[in-house]
Amino acid sequence: MKPEAISAAALASLLEQVARRIHSQGYASDLFPAQWAAIRYLASAPPQLRTAIDLARFQGLASGAVARTVRTLITKGLLIKLGTIGRGRAEQLELTALGRRILADDPLKSVALALEVLPATDREALANGLEIAIRATMPGLAEPDLSEDEEAAGSRSGAEASIGVP
Structure with missing residues (x-):
């Protein structure tokens, strides 16, 4: 296919379709997109950056919204707090075994596998x-x-x- 045959609008539409399918698959695990983003981040971030404030910085979101997401994930049994880091108030977060099992079925994995070709x-x-x-x-x-x-x-x-x- 010639590069000029694909319009920017068509690409944007394809991107939207992929996003909707990922979100739909994520909802099947009873998680919202922000919650998926949080557990993905916490699974891959270095331990010293596994805090709500670092998650907010990574996502470019307000800390209040991220704090609610973290509280929800703790309530669902997907995250635990390990205690404060350093002399500050930031608490280190960690995925639970259930959080790791949920992440094993991450809808992004199928997209990554498809893109490997x-x-x-x-x-x-x-x-x-x-x-x-x-x-x-x-x-x-x-x-x-x-x-x-x-x-x-x-x-x-x-x-x-x-x-x-x-």
Whole structure:
């Protein structure tokens, strides 16, 4: 298929379809998207960054909303608090055995497996496009600067970190 044959609107629609299917599969486990994002983050973050405030920073969300998500996951038996970290009030969070079992059925796994068949150059192009889409959905940011993307093309570490790739 020729690159110009795919419109940006068609790509956005495909992205929406994938997101809806992932969310639908996630709801089958009685978890909302924010709760999935939280357990994915806590499973892959270094122990010293497994706090509600670090989760909020990672997600770019207000700490109050993330605190509610954490409380809900604790109530569901998916997370526990291990105690405070350092001299601050931040409490280290850890997935329970149930949380790890739920995460084993993560709906994102099927997407990752499907994307493994793409050649590296196609995955790179997809990652660049998704990074642009992520920035476009962040409040207060201007239109995407494509020159930045060309500079970032040499490194996937930013993209991998932003999606929770360990």
